[in-house]
Amino acid sequence: MTFALILFVLLVLTGAIWLLDKFMLRQRRAPADKQPWWVEYSISFFPVILAVFVLRSFVVEPFKIPSGSMIPTLHVGDFILVNRYTYGLRLPIVNRKIVEINQPQRGDVMVFHYPNDPSVDYIKRVIGLPGDEIIYRDKQLWLNGKLQAAARDGDYNYVESGLNFVHTERYRENLDGREHPILINPERAQIHLNGVERFPQFEQCRYSEREMRCTVPAGQYFMMGDNRDNSRDSRYWGFVPDELIVGKAFLIWMNFDELKRVGLSVE
Incomplete structure (x- = not known):
C-alpha cells in the first residue's frame, strides 16, 4: 500500500x-x-x-533519490521537492488528470511511476516528446535528425554502492537549447542488448550494437538518466505514458551527507 x-x-x-x-x-x-x-x-x-x-x-511532494542514475545532477541521498501541479492537476490515488496546465518539456527532470511497477517512483530526464525520433548512437544523442551537442567538461569520479570507484567523463549536453550535465563511462558498452525488455510498443524502436532508434508514441515520453552508462531507462523498459507522470523536480531541500547541496535548484 x-x-x-x-x-x-x-x-x-x-x-x-x-x-x-x-x-x-x-x-x-x-x-x-x-x-x-x-x-x-x-x-x-x-x-x-x-x-x-x-x-x-x-502542490509539492518530497522524494528521495535512491540510486546514482541521475549523477551528477542528483546524488544518492538527495531529498528533493516535486512540483505536482506544473503538468496539470490530477486526482489523488488514481492519478487521473482533471486540469490541463503545462506539458513536459525536453530537459525537464521528471518523477513518474515506473511502467513495470506503478507502485515504484522513478526520476529521469525528459529526452523525447510524443512524435520525436530519438537516436542514441556511439553514446551521442540525436533528436529528430539533429545531433545534440555535448561539450567535454572534465572528468568526474564517484563511489557507487559496494564501494566501487567509478571514473567517468563529464559533458555539458545541449538538448534542444537547454544545457545539462551528463556522464559517459568510456569503459562500458553503449547499451546491453540482453537487458532490453519487450515493452509496450516495442515496434517503435530498433536496436543494434551501435545504435538505438525510437519514435515516441502519442501521449508518451522517452526518459534517460544523466549518468548515461549507469541508468536503466527508456532505452531498456520503454516509454512513460502521460497517466504515470507525478511531477517536475525543482529543489534539493536536504542531503544529510552533503549539506552544501541543500537549496540547490534541479536543472
Whole structure:
C-alpha cells in the first residue's frame, strides 16, 4: 500500500469520526462528559492529515533519490521537492488528470511511476516528446535528425554502492537549447542488448550494437538518466505514458551527507 493511499484512508477515517461526533455523538453526551479518546485523537489529527494530503497531492511532494542514475545532477541521498501541479492537476490515488496546465518539456527532470511497477517512483530526464525520433548512437544523442551537442567538461569520479570507484567523463549536453550535465563511462558498452525488455510498443524502436532508434508514441515520453552508462531507462523498459507522470523536480531541500547541496535548484 502506497503512502498516498495510507494517507487517504486515514483522512477518510478521521474525517468520518469528526462528522459522526459533530452531528450525532456530541448531542448524546452529557455536558460534563469527556470525548472518547478515539474521537479526541481523530478530531485533532484530521486537519493535519487533510493539510498534508492536499499539499502532497496538488502542490509539492518530497522524494528521495535512491540510486546514482541521475549523477551528477542528483546524488544518492538527495531529498528533493516535486512540483505536482506544473503538468496539470490530477486526482489523488488514481492519478487521473482533471486540469490541463503545462506539458513536459525536453530537459525537464521528471518523477513518474515506473511502467513495470506503478507502485515504484522513478526520476529521469525528459529526452523525447510524443512524435520525436530519438537516436542514441556511439553514446551521442540525436533528436529528430539533429545531433545534440555535448561539450567535454572534465572528468568526474564517484563511489557507487559496494564501494566501487567509478571514473567517468563529464559533458555539458545541449538538448534542444537547454544545457545539462551528463556522464559517459568510456569503459562500458553503449547499451546491453540482453537487458532490453519487450515493452509496450516495442515496434517503435530498433536496436543494434551501435545504435538505438525510437519514435515516441502519442501521449508518451522517452526518459534517460544523466549518468548515461549507469541508468536503466527508456532505452531498456520503454516509454512513460502521460497517466504515470507525478511531477517536475525543482529543489534539493536536504542531503544529510552533503549539506552544501541543500537549496540547490534541479536543472
